[in-house]
Amino acid sequence: MRKIGVFVCHCGTNIADMVDVEKVVAASGRIPEVRYAVDYQFTCSAPGQDQIKDAIREHNLDGVVVAACSPRMHETTFRNAVGSAGMNPYLVEMANIREHDSWVASDRDEATRKAIDLVRMKVKKVAKLEPLEEIVLPVTRRALVIGGGVAGIQAALDIANTGVEVVLVEKTPSIGGHMAQYDKTFPTLDCASCILTPRMVEAAIHPKITIHTFSEVVESSGFVGAYEVKIRKKARSVDLVKCTGCADCLEKCPVKVPSEFEAGLAERGAIYRPFPQAVPNVPVIDREHCTYFLKDGKCGICQKVCPTDAIDFTVEDEIVTEKVGAIVVATGFxxxxxxxxxxxxxxxxxxxxxxxxxxxxxxxxxxxxxxxxxxxxxxxxxxxxxxxxxxxxxxxxxxxxxxxxxxxxxxxxxxxxxxxxxxxxxxxxxxxxxxxxxxxxxxxxxxxxxxxxxxxxxxxxxxxxxxxxxxxxxxxxxxxxxxxxxxxxxxxxxxxxAQDEAPELAQTLGIGYDQYGFFSELHPKLRPVETNKAGVFLAGMCQGPKDIPESVSQASAAAAKALEILSKDELSREPQVAEVNPFRCTGCMDCMEVCFYTAIEEDEFMRRKVAKVNPGVCQGCGACVAACMDGALEMKIFNDEQIYAEITGLFAIPKGARKAGGGESAHG
Amino acid sequence: MIDRIRDTARRWLADGIVDVFLGFRKRPDGTVVPVRIRDAGEADGLFFGDGCVHNLMGLVDLRSEEKVGVLLKGCDGRAFVQLAIEGEADRGRFKVLGVVCPGLSSNGSLEEKCETCRYNTPPVYDELVKEDGVESWEKGPVADGLAEVESMSHPVRAAYFKNEFDRCIRCYACRDICPLCYCEECVTEKSRPQWVEVGVKTSSNFYWHLIRAYHLAGRCVACGECDRACPVDIPLKYLNRKLSREVEELFDYVPGTDPDATPVLLEFKEDEEHVLCPGDES
Missing domain, CATH: 3.50.50.60 (FAD/NAD(P)-binding domain)
Known part of the structure; x- marks a missing residue:
């Protein structure tokens, strides 16, 4: 039988005011699996954690229940604590007697009884837990930044300045984004170009930054530390190396269409560069309006006047694949x-x-x-x-x-x-x-x-x-x-x-977005630049309206978060992932349909098709577990047996004990 | 019509289009049994008519890679479609000989499942045969006896089902005959945890029949095989019909009728009318 320790936290008065902590300790001690039970004012504090560590060593515990707050708050704290005492960190469960009990209860006896029930459920579950090992994954120490506006440029520079390679992808022919179009910036009225263009140049000449302009991310696979991203480089028709930026072609182009950069107030040719300070300072041919493409090879004046033979009408879109460990999304608005x-x-x-x-x-x-x-x-x-x-x-x-x-x-x-x-x-x-x-x-x-x-x-x-x-x-x-x-x-x-293509990009990357198309941060307060997809971070307007200083701050924050991953050779991550029991799997692949993270692939087992979970990609959301009609998928730490034990734990009390009050008699 | 069935089976087997053909055979004593034939010469023994009540999709080995020819009535065809959209039957592996079912009788009266049948033609087929004068049809909801069960008061209904389930010997014939019960390991066979008690008693019998009904919600094709197979005549049809009707009313979904559908419980619409969120009025 497992030897379990129960640690009941007062949380100052948060719990102790409404729950009779001593009664909970006494009742816990009577559960057969419990070897040791004790209370403390703040179990999460250093002495509180020491109490757990000492008990593990002294009583040779191999399971711990902490009756305190939400696991969202301190599960990691206690996993680390028991881990440092030599116990497997995944043999810990938290009984939430604060949010689920003391904070919402109004009757002390009832609250105490509930606390005892919650502890008993968790003890029964811990008895069924299996030790788990963290999943270790190698890290590709390169970053992808999507979007070359002020936020994307900032993120790219911050990452690249630490010596990590960055791939910067920009949809339009030049980096710079909306800020390049602005006259001045509030509230200082300094000139937008004067502060932005030097940074554009800095990014362009940075030895660690590769810029793909006129390019889009079309596919993304893999997982944190090991993404593989396919980028479509649209046919620019002007060779980035040969072109010297002399602009002779621009003057001769006979086509006139409204300039996007000038917001329709001026015209540009079919061959154009958005603005004179564009980076790269190389024109692009807009094939939708170019006479050469519309009239089957007629015109071609730009090619004739180009002194360096940089114009090539025959180039086609190209797909390049980049391997990166982290992604910063800064696609703007x-x-x-x-x-x-x-x-x-x-x-x-x-x-x-x-x-x-x-x-x-x-x-x-x-x-x-x-x-x-x-x-x-x-x-x-x-x-x-x-x-x-x-x-x-x-x-x-x-x-x-x-x-x-x-x-x-x-x-x-x-x-x-x-x-x-x-x-x-x-x-x-x-x-x-x-x-x-x-x-x-x-x-x-x-x-x-x-x-x-x-x-x-x-x-x-x-x-x-x-x-x-x-x-x-x-x-x-x-x-x-x-x-x-x-x-x-x-x-x-x-x-x-939000950008019109935002939902599509969100689906490509596997990140969330709201009803307006803005990408969703993982937590509105505490994880504002992370997404639901580990290793994908947000910067700037693509996450919601914000001004330039906020966008730049968020870009630096996203860069720091990306570097948290990219500064390591290996990543270890929590092992609570779904797992397929191939004996039960019928290979219908419904799980693959519902998996938001593309973590499920086809596999073969005993000469038949079955599903397989890639533990590096799985985020442990449990959608596949719910969808599986055959019960072939189970979530580690939340498998049927463990949940069943928890449920039976709730009812494992002798008849009459519930009414007799106080839950004094906690087991039969 | 029987000649066309035999000709088709013979042709498919002879040309190697299928490795095996599933149909019916009439035994000398007049009883009808399902039959698997692998030789074109055996096609002459095939039969179709009264007594062909079995759902042949329940006899198909879903895990095999053999090419299968199968004779399907309307209800059986729905089972095939439902299995296909659930990813269990690979459409390319099957050749379906559909039959426009005239309704089957036993002892001179129409089978109960045929009286309440709403689809007498399989939704998909490679070839279709029908008897002269028999038309294919689709019907809306029909009177199927459910109203009588529903009209009982709660205690009366509970007593009714308790009485029925008490007879259950847990032979699992209902499960084994069901074309949609294809789990590799049934919930009754799982031991960690043991969801269903092994012993035959009212509470575990209730548990078994209700969990089976829920596992078939939005999936049952009303072939009536569970009902027919039950050796102690438990009216399982009422459980299945009740859940089928709920699903149809809530989601406008009739299992196995649309080969392009997504199984109803696998589909999530953001504007789903019948999904209640916390705070919604129920």
Missing amino acids: HFYDAANYTEYGYGRYPDVISWLQFERLTNASGPTSGKLVRPSNGEAPQTIVFIHCVGSRDPSKGFPYCSRVCCMATAKHAVIARSKLPDAEIFSFYIDIRAAGKGYEEFVRRAIEQEDIEFIKGRPARVIEKNGKLVVRSEDAFSGRPIEVEADLVVLTNGAQ
């Missing part, structure tokens, strides 16, 4: 399509513009060289209206959440507008001003008090064009009266949305 607010006329009135268009209009490298003008006639606007929360905080549009950065962005825009047009009238329509952040509130006060921006509380109902003016109709929530402003320029501060 996209701006809400303001055209969905038909009442504001975006797309219909040229002088109703979006956040990004405003950024480009004030940016010295933008289409107007930084002159803030009305797109319709090129004249300086006399009256400018900003509208907050376009696509944010609006359940009717399906986006009830706050995009978090727009209040500050709008304040920034208004202050920039003021600096360019000292005499203009500037209005900002808001629902609430959210300026929580270092220096943020001060910046908004500055906009209101020093820059003479008129902030009006109200969500405008519509924008209509009248005699060449844009009439903005709203309510002024403070006076309760309707208000009309005749504007020359209306700027819609459109919110942040």
Whole structure:
């Protein structure tokens, strides 16, 4: 018979106030398997742990029940404690007499009885536990960073600076992300490019960073420490090595399409580079618009003018496979399509513009060289209206959440507008001003008090064009009266949305995402950069709206988390995984269907097909165990026998003992 | 029709399309038994008609790699489809000779399972035979005696089933004949833990029949074989029919009728109407 020790924790007064701890100890001592039972004020403290270790040595225990808090809280603490005393760490169970008992009970006798029941159940379970060994896996000491915006660049640099190789994958032709499009950043108004482009270059020339631009992750397999990721490098048609970036091809291209980088305010050719500081500074051919591809080989001017023979129309997409140990996902966001607010006329009135268009209009490298003008006639606007929360905080549009950065962005825009047009009238329509952040509130006060921006509380109902003016109709929530402003320029501060491809990428990687497509962190408070998939971490907007400093902080945090894995040659992980009993398995593979982690594969056993769990990939969620109709799958530490023992433990009391009170007589 | 069945079986065996053919044979005493034939010459002994009540899918070795030809009625065909979508029967290994079932009689009256049958044609087949004048059909829910059982008060119903289950000798014929009971190791045979007591007594009999009914929820194809095989005439059909109807009403799912379906308990829809989450009104 197993020799089990029971350690009952007071948790200060958390438990002891509602549970008669001494009675629990006494009742535990009467369970046949229990060799030793004792209580302590804080079992998780150093002396509390020593009490366990000493008891293991003194009484030669081979099983431990700690009656205390949730295993979520201290299971690892106690596993480590018994492990250091030479016992197998997986012969420990926690009876949760705090969250499940003292905190929710109102009757001391009842709570004490329940505590005794819980302890008895766990003792019966521990009697059936098997010693387990941790699973040891080798680590591929390389990292993959998906997304080359400011967060991805930061994560890549942080990891690479420790000497670990990084593969950085960017969907568009250049790294830089949205930040490269911005004019200035709040609340300091420093120039976005001036702080971002040096980091882009740093990443580009870093000996430990390999950048795949114009590329996408298409497949991922493996597990923490040993991922194998397939990346599609889309055909760029311009050789990255041969091209010198002279830009001769750009001038000669006869095609004109709206430039994505300039938010549609300027045009680009079919061969283009997003912006002059692009990294790599090598153009790409947009085959959907290129005459050569549309008209069967006609044109080809760029190829003729290229002095280094860098243009090749015949290249095709290429799949490269990268082996990495950890992945940082930093795929960013996209701006809400303001055209969905038909009442504001975006797309219909040229002088109703979006956040990004405003950024480009004030940016010295933008289409107007930084002159803030009305797109319709090129004249300086006399009256400018900003509208907050376009696509944010609006359940009717399906986006009830706050995009978090727009209040500050709008304040920034208004202050920039003021600096360019000292005499203009500037209005900002808001629902609430959210300026929580270092220096943020001060910046908004500055906009209101020093820059003479008129902030009006109200969500405008519509924008209509009248005699060449844009009439903005709203309510002024403070006076309760309707208000009309005749504007020359209306700027819609459109919110942040998850990337359209986010759910697809989440499924490729096996990570969770929410109803809006933002990737889910493992724990909202304590594990904000980890995902449900070990070794995959999150940084930046892809996890939820956040500003640049937060994105950068999260990127560094994700890098640190990735390095926690990549700093080791081997990883050991907890052995609570599912296991197939091949004698019972009928090979229907339903388990494979329900496995979220692709941890189950086909195997052969006695010349028939059976399922097999890859313990390196399995996360121990138990979905397969529930799905298996043959009962062939079992979870270590939660197998049928152990759970059955727990259940029978609950009823293993002599008749009448329950009513007699106090659970004094704990076994028959 | 019998000629076409014999011709087809003969052809499939002779051409090596199948290694074995499962059908029926009538013995000299008039009783009908299932038969496995491996030689085209034996095809002349095949029979179809009254007495062919057995579900031949219950006799197929699901683990073998032999190519199997099998004669399937509507109910048997549903078993085949359900086994296929559960990943147990490999469609490519089977050649199905479907028969539009006219309904089978014994002692001059229609079998109970045929009276309440809703699908007389197998949902999938490679070839189909039918007797002149017999049409294939699909029906909605039919009167199947369940209402009478349901109308009993709780104590009366409990007493009714106790009385029925008390007769059970736990021979497990119901399990062994069932085409959908294919576990390599039945819950009754597991010993760590011992879910079902070995001894024959009311409580363990209850446990056995209820757990079997639940294991067949959303899977039973109403072939009635368990009922027929029971040597002490326990009306197992009521348990299966009750759960089948619940599943049909909740999930609009009739087992074995759609070869492209996902087994109902393996499918999860985020907007599932009948999944209750904590806090939902029940």
